[in-house]
Amino acid sequence: MSKQPLKIMLIDDENIVGKRLKPALEKTGDIVETFEEGEKALARFDETPFDIVVTDIRMENIDGIEILEQVLAKSGRTKVIIITGYATVEIAREALSKGAFDFIAKPFKPADLRGIIERASKELRSGFLHTT
C-alpha cells in the first residue's frame, strides 16, 4: 500500500488506554503518539501537527473540549475524536457542535475506534485528493 501513514495523537489520563491502543492503531501502519496529560499533548502539537487527535473528555487540568477547541484553532483540518466517560446526549452534542469529528463512549473495543479512525482517514485522504 502506498498510503501515506497518518499521524495520530491519543490523550487519556488512564495509562492503560494508551498502552493498549498504541499497538492496536499502529496496525494500520499509522504513527501513534500517546499522552496522559493535555498540556504535554498540546505542546507536542505545536511542534508537529497531527492528522487525528483522540482525546478523553474528563481529565484533571485540561479537558477534552478544551483540547478540541485548541487543536482546531491550531489546525483546522485535524479530525478530533472525543472519548466520553459515559454517553450523554448533551456532551456528544456539545462536542459535535464544536467541530468534533465523532465521539465514542467508554467502554469500547479497539475495533470500534479503528472504525471511526478509518472513516476519518478516508475523509482526510479524499480531502488530500481535492487539494492536490
Place this chain on the structure above:
Amino acid sequence: MDMHITDIKNPEINHENDPENMSLHERPSISIRAKVAISFSLFFILSFTVTGWSYWILTKLETKIDFLEIADNYMAEIQQARRFEKNYLLYSTDLEEALEHLKTADAILKQKNEQIEKILEKEHFKTMVTYMSKYHNQLVLLRSAKNDKEKELIVPMLRQFGSQMVSFAGEFVEKEQISAKRMFLLAKRVPLYFMSVLFVLMSFVLMFLARQLLLTLNRFMEYTKRIGEGDFSPILPARKYKDEFTKLAEAFNHMIKELDHKHNVLLESHKLRAIGTLVAGVAHELNNPLNNTLLTASMLTEDFHTLSEEEKMEMVNDVINETERAQRVVKNLLDFAREGETAIAPLEIGKIVEDSTRLVVNQVKFAKVNLELNCETNLPRIHGDEQKLKQVFVNLILNAVDVLTPGGQIRIHVQKDQTPGYVLVTVKDNGPGIPEHIQGRIFDPFFTTKAQSKGTGLGLSVSQGIIKKLGGYIHLTSNPDKGTIFTVSLPTTESASEIMSK
C-alpha cells in the same frame, strides 16, 4: 380549665404505658390541682377563723359597752343616794330622795341582771346586791331613828356599807373599762396581724407555686429547644413526684418518638438522594476500569499468537487489577447505600473521612476543584455508625463542591479537639461563604438556596441530627471573603480503649 384537664385524661392520648415514659410514671403523684386546692383551703380556713374571731370579740365588746352603760347609770344612782345621805346628815334634808335613787339603782340591777351577771359572775353580783341591800337597810334604819343618839349609832355602819357599795361597783367599772379598752386595741390590731400573716402566706404560696410552674415551664422550653436541635432522647424525671406536667412530659416523649421516626425516614430519603448524586459519578468511575479491561482483553484475543508470554502475563494482570478496581468502586458505594440498621461501633474517624472523600471523588473531579485531606495519625477511636457518619461528610463535601467554581479548594482536617475526649473534623472551602442573615437557618430542614431539582435542604439538618445523636456537635464559621468552615466534633471511646491496651 376543667375542659383542659378532661382533655388530658382522654385515653386516646394517654402515653403512660409507653416504654419511654416508665421512669416518668414511677413516682408518687402530687398534682398542681391538689397544691392549688390546699393553698386555697388554707386561705379559707384562715379567713374564716379571723372573721369568726372578729365577730366574737365585737359581740363581747358590745356586751361590755352595754354593761358599762348600765354600770354608769347604776353608779350615778348610788352616788346620788350617798350625796342625799350626806345632805341629810349635814343639813337634815329629806332622806326620801336618797332612798328613791337607791330604788332606781336596784331597779337597774334587777332589770339588767342578766347582762350584769354575765360580766360580774354570780358571786360578785350577789356581793353587789348584798352591799346595796345592807346600805338600804341602814338608810331605812336611819330614817326611823328617833333621836341624834340613835342616829349616831347608825351612821358609821351606814358610811361603811355606803363606801363599800360604791367602791366595789367603781372597781368593777374601772376593771371593765380597762378590759374594754384592751379589747378595742386588740380588735383594731387583729386586721393588721391578719394582713401580715396573709401577706407572708400569699408570698410563700406565690413563690412556691410560681417558682415551680416557672421552673417547670423553663424546663419544657429547654426540652423544645433541645428537640429542635435534633436531640431525640426522651425526657427523664426531674422531680421526685408527678403532676399535670408529667402528662405533658409523656406527650412530649411520644412526640419525640414520632419525630425520631420521621427524622429517620428523612435521613433515609436524603441518603437515597445522595446515592443518586454519587451514582452519576460512579458510572464514570466504573467506566474507566471497564474500558481498560475491555481494551486489554480485546487486544489479548486479537494478538494472542504474536504476543510474548511476558506481554500476555502483563495483560492478564491488568485485567485482574482493573476488575478489582471496579469492584472497589462498587463496594464503596454499596457500603454507603446498604440498607442501614444503626450499628454503633468504635471507628477510625480518619478512615471514615477518607472513604467519604473517595465516594465523592468524581463530583470533585467534575467540578474541577481540589480536595485535600489531612489526617492526624494515632487518633483515638470514636463511637458511631459508619454509614451515617459517611453521609455527614459526603453532605459537607458535596455542599462545598456545589458552591465552588473550578479551581476551588476543599481542605479537610481530622485532628484531636482541644477539649479532651473529642476529635474534630473540619471541612473548609474557599467558596463565597454564607451570608450572615441565613447562617441561622442553614441547619433548618428544607432550607436551601439551590434550585428545586438541585437541593432538598435536608443535608445539613440530617447531618446535624446524626452528629447530635452521637453526642457531638456540628457548627459553622463563615466569612464572605474566606469561605466556609464546617466543624464536626465527636466524642471518642478513649477511656474504653485505654483500658483495653493496658
